[in-house]
Amino acid sequence: MDLxxxxxxxxxxxxxxxxxxxxxxxxxxxxxxxxxxxxxxxxFVALVLVFWCVRQPRxxxxxxxxxxxxxxxxxxxxxxxxxALAYSLLAFxxxxxxxxxxxxxxxxxALHVGAMLLAAxxxxxxxxxxxxxxxxxxxxxxxPLAGALLWxxxxxxxxxxxxxxxxxxxx
Amino acid sequence: MDHTPPPFxxxxxxPLVRLFFFASLSLALLVIDARFRYADGLRTWxxxxxxxxxxxxxxxxxxxxxxxxxxxxxxxxxxxxxxxxAKSLAYSHDAQRYEAAQAEADELRRIAGARERxxxxxxxxxxxxxxxxxxxxKLFIDRGATHGVRPGSPVTDESxxxxxxxxxxxxxxEVTLATDRDQAIPxxxxxxxxxxxxxxxxxxxxxxxxxxxxxxDIQTSDRxxxxxxxxxxPAGLPVATVMRIERDAENAFARVVCRPAAGVDRGxxxxxxxxxxVKPPRPEEAQTAKERTRRGRLRDxxxxxx
Numbered sequence: 493m494d495l496x497x498x499x500x501x502x503x504x505x506x507x508x509x510x511x512x513x514x515x516x517x518x519x520x521x522x523x524x525x526x527x528x529x530x531x532x533x534x535x536f537v538a539l540v541l542v543f544w545c546v547r548q549p550r551x552x553x554x555x556x557x558x559x560x561x562x563x564x565x566x567x568x569x570x571x572x573x574x575x576a577l578a579y580s581l582l583a584f585x586x587x588x589x590x591x592x593x594x595x596x597x598x599x600x601x602a603l604h605v606g607a608m609l610l611a612a613x614x615x616x617x618x619x620x621x622x623x624x625x626x627x628x629x630x631x632x633x634x635x636p637l638a639g640a641l642l643w644x645x646x647x648x649x650x651x652x653x654x655x656x657x658x659x660x661x662x663x
Numbered sequence: 664m665d666h667t668p669p670p671f672x673x674x675x676x677x678p679l680v681r682l683f684f685f686a687s688l689s690l691a692l693l694v695i696d697a698r699f700r701y702a703d704g705l706r707t708w709x710x711x712x713x714x715x716x717x718x719x720x721x722x723x724x725x726x727x728x729x730x731x732x733x734x735x736x737x738x739x740x741x742x743x744x745x746x747x748x749a750k751s752l753a754y755s756h757d758a759q760r761y762e763a764a765q766a767e768a769d770e771l772r773r774i775a776g777a778r779e780r781x782x783x784x785x786x787x788x789x790x791x792x793x794x795x796x797x798x799x800x801k802l803f804i805d806r807g808a809t810h811g812v813r814p815g816s817p818v819t820d821e822s823x824x825x826x827x828x829x830x831x832x833x834x835x836x837e838v839t840l841a842t843d844r845d846q847a848i849p850x851x852x853x854x855x856x857x858x859x860x861x862x863x864x865x866x867x868x869x870x871x872x873x874x875x876x877x878x879x880d881i882q883t884s885d886r887x888x889x890x891x892x893x894x895x896x897p898a899g900l901p902v903a904t905v906m907r908i909e910r911d912a913e914n915a916f917a918r919v920v921c922r923p924a925a926g927v928d929r930g931x932x933x934x935x936x937x938x939x940x941v942k943p944p945r946p947e948e949a950q951t952a953k954e955r956t957r958r959g960r961l962r963d964x965x966x967x968x969x
Contacts, residue, residue, distance in 0.1 A: 524720035526792040554681045566709030569837040570796045572702045573692035580685040587678045623697055625798040
């Protein structure tokens with residue numbers, strides 16, 4: 493399936509559904525942590541969503557993204573549909589660019605992901621401006637950039653359950 | 664010849680089509696939620712689904728806090744105990760004086776023929792987390808409809824008004840802080856009884872008095888308390904202190920910036936006050952039936968929170 497040279501040389505095990513569910517639960521948990529300044533904290537759900545949309549576009553797509561968005565909206569008490577819209581766009585970009593992104597190394601992948609997260613943040617901003625809110629400062633774009641920086645460690649971590657033991661592979 | 668693709672290539676509608684579908688669904692929800700508030704039932708169910716995760720997310724912080732308390736030293740505890748004892752002594756003195764004053768006020772009200780003020784019901788709640796929304800100033804508390812919290816109740820801490828309950832779910836409630844751009848509190852200057860309305864200043868974390876005439880009698884370090892004329896906030900709760908007044912010859916109004924009295928963005932425990940009094944009907948409800956239905960519809964659009 494994944495023949496790119498740089499992203500992973502080894503053949504991965506098929507993904508388990510429980511891994512995907514657990515990773516989303518962990519991301520939601522991280523998002524609900526009482527952070528001090530939320531504008532500087534990356535959106536972990538968005539990051540994990542992009543990862544699974546890029547890696548498993550047939551399993552995780554826009555339906556999952558939309559549901560997660562609604563859950564985030566209700567949990568944070570913001571306008572219902574704001575995150576749903578942003579995550580849908582994110583999932584679309586992830587599924588659409590999944591073939592392209594996997595050809596790059598981790599840091600070039602992070603560049604793509606950063607652009608996608610910024611686009612999602614821009615959609616959120618547009619929705620809020622349309623709803624009559626003020627622009628809340630340029631710090632709000634720090635979160636997506638921090639998310640992009642977290643992409644290489646995140647993808648390494650989320651691929652861990654799919655890797656074979658090194659000895660098994662040499663046989 | 665049959666040209667249908669083999670089942671291996673069956674992947675449902677194209678991603679772009681799906682994007683349009685979900686985007687329009689989201690936009691429809693946004694409009695419904697922002698304009699008509701029909702989506703509140705759905706929101707309540709989703710909030711209930713998110714509740715276990717929210718609780719789990721606050722657990723490690725609570726654990727760290729508990730561990731920290733466990734390792735606090737003996738000397739610290741002794742000092743803190745002493746401080747608290749002194750504080751409680753001062754408070755008990757104040758409480759005695761308050762009770763005497765309350766009795767006196769009640770008697771005066773009886774003599775003057777005014778209605779007696781029933782006591783407020785107070786629910787103590789713990790702050791769970793701040794809303795993950797840089798545009799609005801909200802926080803979530805661990806008391807909901809099952810504990811008797813009602814939408815519209817004022818929320819205070821030990822030093823003043825924190826905000827107002829705007830949404831009540833089964834187990835959690837959402838409090839809009841006094842510093843939120845859309846929040847307004849009717850206030851009164853303690854020094855001279857001047858009435859005004861304090862609006863939230865948004866990201867700056869301050870409050871603002873709007874529509875104060877440039878020659879209004881207001882000074883820096885004036886204290887503002889709730890006036891109680893809105894029927895939501897009980898009278899006399901500290902709200903803010905005037906920090907800065909900008910009088911500009913170009914504008915008819917002065918710009919008055921105030922610092923909130925309560926720890927709006929800090930503190931762990933808050934009090935939810937609820938007023939049990941039956942309020943007199945609003946003036947418009949005494950008007951003609953036609954007028955009433957029209958206004959009723961308007962009010963529904965504005966939302967149920969007063």
